[in-house]
Amino acid sequence: MKYGPIIYLGVLTALVATWFGFVAVPRRQLAALGPDVSTNAAGVVVSYPAARSGEAAQGRDIYLSLGCSACHTLQVRPESGGSDIARGWGKRRTVARDYLQDAAPLLGSSRLGPDLANFGERLGTNAFPLVRLFAPRQVSPGSICTPVPFLFETRPIRRGVPSADALVLKGAAAPESGNEVIPGRRARQLAAFLASLSTSVDLPEAPLPVAAETALK
């Protein structure tokens, strides 16, 4: 080839074509997508996905800032493409509508840790076990999850009465006697975000399986 202009134009054209495919068209195609509005059993009109509570939204920023996405995905693949649903990580596949509230969807690309798209649901009615953040191995032995003790405060027990919030810690994770570990503000926010994670809503494009109640463990 002899001429520079052919390369300039050719490369530019190729790039602009992919720009249409991956930037312009997605914006158009997905712009029309709105929340799913339905009436629940109690006759109340509900919209999905709902905005997160303030605490959970702040917790999402902490999830993002600590890079939790390096090891955790927030997406459930369909039954035809993986064991996600069989593992109890969700009742149905996740779809574009599930992420409408997210400024930056944290889909994730690695499962060094389990998927968390429905983590809040797995908790059931239990409160989030904050020990999981302070000493992951106490909850799941052998876990490679990075502990985040800097979101907690270790302080002397005041007036001999342990705080109701103090973590129940065993072994090497336990503080020196006379001290206690209590969650800080950011630990509570992160916990609120994780507890808020749930996608088990019946959507037209992704209906819930009828007998799914037993699938979630």
Add this chain to the structure above:
Amino acid sequence: MSGSQSNLSDRPDAVDASCRLPVLYLLAGGLAWLFAGLGLALVAAVKLKWPGFLSQCEVLTYGRLEAASRTALVFGFASQMGLGLAFWILARTGNTRLPVSGIAFVIATVWNAGLTVGIGYLLLQGSSGVTWLEIPRQISPVILAATGLLSLVGIAAFAARDGSRSEPAQWHLLGALIAFPLLYLTAQLALLFFPVRGIAQSVTHGWFSQGLFLLWLAPLALAVLYHFIPVVSERPTASARFAPLAFWTWWILAGWTGAAEWIGGPVPAWWVTVSIAAGVLLLIPIVLTLLNLQGACLFSRSVVLRFAAVSIISFALWGVLTAVTSLRCAQSVLHFTQFGVGLKELFLFGFVAPALFAGVYSVVPRLAGREFPCRISPQAHWIFTTGGIAVMTLAFLVGGWIQGWQLASPEIPFGVVSARLHPWLLVHAFGLALFGFGQMALAANAAWLLFECVKPLKDPVIALFSTTASPVVGK
């Protein structure tokens, strides 16, 4: 290679002189970032095995370390070294001086400063949450501006070339210099400054991250191979008539592969299908490129050709594995496992890095005016680099495959899958350490070379009054 008119016979020296400062600076900067990135990656690897290690320190959380090391390796090491070699190749093949080389040096300094602040911010304050755009938006425009201006310098060097003929290395460089600033600009606007809500962002993001690898790093590495294999082996490019086809098919197809990583994900399926198809078709330019780059050999006496051979083998392996495993049946097993990380490492450490090292061993002696002082060090560098790449990518390709099969069987609890991955993580960390150790050979040799160049100037007063001819740098 360069213009053959006899009246230009003094040009090569002038060309080298115009390149010396910015190119050596970019190469040295790239080497420094390579160490920074590998150091961060090693700490991250240790933390995967012993999560309690340094866990009190928020700055060294695994997620941040991982993001910082990737950013340092791609934007610091590969991009800068690639750009430095690009300048030299464009000036040398065009037989023209590098324009505004002093300004290029200043811009490169701004780039390094921006990257340092950006990675520091990432570690201290946390990532922006968008892979490859983790540097916060207060700082990333600085790096974008530096990238754009340096690309313009390269494009200007191409435009000022002597004669209208051009060769494949120049095409790839020109493509990369045009495409990457535009990609980076679009991605910053669409993802950091004016993000749309929801999934449209993920598709755009896949487009950018694939472009970063296939339309920026890959053409930089390919250009180095296209230029230096014929020069060092003293044989013309093999099957040269395929080169234009290889170039065009690569540039037309590579940009369409971006959504393959969202397979099974919450994105409209047609993007994924298009990307898989493009990824398989990408084998055409890969095969054609391999035909062009036959001159390299693993057992050559030249360390340049041996690094080139490692690079080409990794490129071929990466291409085949990517195409085969992008199919839906394979992805249902391999998706989200370390296999994908292994493929990325095969690309970055196996294909791009050795190509850049081949360029470094060719260019630095010319610019410094003397050979690398240590003859054994390049051999050690090659052995440790190759061994490190083999160990770390095999660990993740094999370990990730096993991890995938176990994840696909829901009766195996997640904790067990995780525990069985531990040995592979350890082997991978060992490979990374081997690779990093090898880079010390290059750094030591480069430092010695610098010392040799500076030594004659150590006592300029005596040199001035000496009657014997004093050694002059650059001769």
